[in-house]
Amino acid sequence: MKKINCDVVVVGAGPGGSMAAKTCAKYGTEQTL
Numbered sequence: 001m002k003k004i005n006c007d008v009v010v011v012g013a014g015p016g017g018s019m020a021a022k023t024c025a026k027y028g029t030e031q032t033l
Helices: 015-026
Strands: none
Touching: none
């Protein structure tokens, strides 16, 4: 299994999850959606 390092994990790709990922990206975090 491949190890993935990230700052934030967003569970759910609906409107709320997408906005959460977009906001995290705005502040320079590494996230997984």
